[in-house]
Amino acid sequence: MVMDKSLSAEWTRIRGRLRAEYGEAAYRSWLKPLTLCGYSDNRVKLSAPTRFMRDWVDSQYGDRLSRLWKGEIEEIEGVDLILEGGMPSAPAAFQVQVAAKTAAGAGSGAGNDIGAPLDPRFTFANFIVGKPNELAFAAARRVAEASAVPFNPLFLYGGVGLGKTHLMHAIAWQIRETRPDRRVIYLSAEKFMYQFIRALRYKDTMAFKEQFRSVDVLMIDDVQFIAGKDNTQEEFFHTFNALVDQNHQVIISADKSPNDLEGMEERMKSRLGWGLVADIHPTTYELRLGIMQAKAEQLEVPIPQKVLEFLAHKITSNIRELEGALNRIGAYAKLVGRPVTLENTQDVLHDILRANDRRVTIEEIQKRVAEHYNIRLSEMYSARRARAVARPRQVAMYLAKQLTARSLPEIGRKFGGRDHTTVMHAVRKVDELRSTDRGFAEDIELLRRMLEN
């Protein structure tokens, strides 16, 4: 097996993607324990510490893993999941953990904890309302307060880290407080599926069905997870229908609207859209600042308004990241015992700030540049050297170097498998032209600004 050094950079990136896509819990249980162990015959080898994990990861994440690897390196044809073999010592710690988990799981049996625990911070009181989330918030409040089911289901959707899980937990907290007699279950679609598969395995599907069909309020988070998983989807469909037919409240969240959920059956999509569909839009500056101010008050160190404004301005991706930045700054100030300033904020958060600066992908750059110079996108990968296509290609390589964190060889690969020296040459050439040709320099500046927005 060859272990190309650069593969670990790709693996780090893929892990970041997986974490963002599937959420922290799923990531930590299934994906983080995987080890990159090699690359041969155009296939990446990943190992899992137990047989069960290997099979589960293969069936649930296998396709996504392959696609992500292909996205990184075109030649890759797929991913092989293997069992971490012949190393009894290394995974010991992990085995203990798994054993503990299984024991707890088995003990729960038909009990109450088919749901997942609620985060005590995720309440309505802690939720800051702004334009992007006002509809979702109002709908969630309504469901939590209503004595009769107001709309069924409530379908919340929006991008990562925008508050879907927070709102669902808030509903659950409120109902628990005001109507303790009602049985409220919150769980991720992944956990739903996991339990379903376990029930199938232990031939216990009757108990599984009954458990879910007897709840008053069922919340399933991140339902996109079961798109394409036919058996689970089927089971979910029946559970869903049974509850809605009995007029029990169902609340669903997803990263896309019902219609846009790929791999979801038509009848399912249509039923998901029957009640109220509320989307959470990307954050605005005002909302970000509001959230920062509220969260800053809970920190032990004062954060100057200027710093809050700076962060709300700079970190635009999502609220989770914004929170993370604020916590890091707070922890830093406490640790070194120095007041927070704009300057040390920039220092402490340089990696987060840079990641937010550079969200552009090479594909976007290629597309924009091709449009700008009115050439075909395929010329970005073609071998043609005519000036009319070679120059735009160089510009795109230059921008890829400036705006992404990719290395020269990585960039070369994305441009039809060119050598890193070609990319280096392009970067130099464009730099040179920029300093001698004003029109050209302005052109590049314009492209850069378009791509950064």
Ligand code: ADP
């Ligand atoms: P999602 O489920 O949409 O990916 P989460 O609900 O997990 O996002 O939210 C990510 C983080 O951001 C959580 O810590 C949550 O408390 C916080 N958050 C999101 N929206 C808000 C808001 N409007 N006010 C306060 N905190 C928020």
Ligand code: MG
């Ligand atoms: Mg969530």
